[in-house]
Amino acid sequence: MSQRDDRTHEVEPEGQALLRTAAADLRSHVEPRWVEVADALTSRTLRASRPSPPVWAQAPSGPVRVAEQVVVTYLRDRLNPVAGCEVHNVRLEVREERCTGVVIVVVAQFGQRLIPLADDLRTRAESVLAEVLGQDMAPVTVTQMHVHVADVTPGDPSLE
Amino acid sequence: MSVAISGSGPTAAERSDEVLARRGALGDREAFGALIRRHGPALYRYGVRMLDGQHHAAEDALQEALIKAWLNLSGFRGDSSVKTWLFRLMANQCLDARRRRRPLSLEDARLAELPTDDTTAADALVQARELREALDVALAELSWRQRASWMLRELEGLDYTEIAVVLDTSVAVVRGQLHRARANLAARMEMWR
Numbered sequence: 001m002s003q004r005d006d007r008t009h010e011v012e013p014e015g016q017a018l019l020r021t022a023a024a025d026l027r028s029h030v031e032p033r034w035v036e037v038a039d040a041l042t043s044r045t046l047r048a049s050r051p052s053p054p055v056w057a058q059a060p061s062g063p064v065r066v067a068e069q070v071v072v073t074y075l076r077d078r079l080n081p082v083a084g085c086e087v088h089n090v091r092l093e094v095r096e097e098r099c100t101g102v103v104i105v106v107v108a109q110f111g112q113r114l115i116p117l118a119d120d121l122r123t124r125a126e127s128v129l130a131e132v133l134g135q136d137m138a139p140v141t142v143t144q145m146h147v148h149v150a151d152v153t154p155g156d157p158s159l160e
Numbered sequence: 161m162s163v164a165i166s167g168s169g170p171t172a173a174e175r176s177d178e179v180l181a182r183r184g185a186l187g188d189r190e191a192f193g194a195l196i197r198r199h200g201p202a203l204y205r206y207g208v209r210m211l212d213g214q215h216h217a218a219e220d221a222l223q224e225a226l227i228k229a230w231l232n233l234s235g236f237r238g239d240s241s242v243k244t245w246l247f248r249l250m251a252n253q254c255l256d257a258r259r260r261r262r263p264l265s266l267e268d269a270r271l272a273e274l275p276t277d278d279t280t281a282a283d284a285l286v287q288a289r290e291l292r293e294a295l296d297v298a299l300a301e302l303s304w305r306q307r308a309s310w311m312l313r314e315l316e317g318l319d320y321t322e323i324a325v326v327l328d329t330s331v332a333v334v335r336g337q338l339h340r341a342r343a344n345l346a347a348r349m350e351m352w353r
Binding site: 013014015016018019021022023025026027029030031033034037038041042044045046048050069072073076080086087088089090156157158159160 | 170174175176178179182183185186187188189192193196197200201204205208215219222223226227229230231234288291292294295296314315342345346347348349350351352
């Protein structure tokens, strides 16, 4: 302990010592009521749906509209397991409710070969779009699909 | 060329706040649920004390703050930490809840909760609880900004700049509020002794 700390301790009123002890106790204290309400608060929160504009898709029964968020979710789930990168953002380009392009922003791990990574992500994304929007929709090809590397991390980008 | 696919990856609890927020912004409910489990207890503790021990009001405020966070995650740009952003949402909800209700005076009953000099609790746990309760009473006597500044600094470990973001004020104001809060609380705790 430094000399300054010793001096502080000598002149410290007991109120401050009690305050420090009480604060330390409160810091580690979890409200018992939290344990009771946590699940309900969480599930009510996650039931709230985000507004999402529609895009046309081709179902076997004919054209249907699906929320953009559905497409984004499929892309996220299919692309995130690719080792050495983490999806940062997915943006659909939509014109008159038709998907005309996709921008996929990723964070890559340092040392990752970016061009093969981008090619792989593009191929996977194309397959997801065909699956979700239907083969008969206007194809979103490599030329309308951009993979942008926004950041590079030294460690696993899915953790940090 | 084919790129490797990860096997059974890390759990949500192992991921940083930033990764969880990023995944949540893309609609990953599990990731946002992990953020709630990580920061929920502290947000709730903050709400309970900022709303004078009213648990139901704190639950309502937290519910609103969490829904706002979930709906607006895609707008979170990372200008502050995820924790600071969540506390800012919670602080605003608490402030709204406080404005909506009639001002409360400190009840005599709460003052009576303060242990008196004849308290000779041998049990350390009991003493710790009593000390914490005394601190709660002392906190309830502080002004809104003093109480919020002290809690965010001493309990949640936010720095002055982060507290200023949460409370939408300046670092100089936070410094002044903290100084007064510490002095007031120490004086109150001295009385408890």
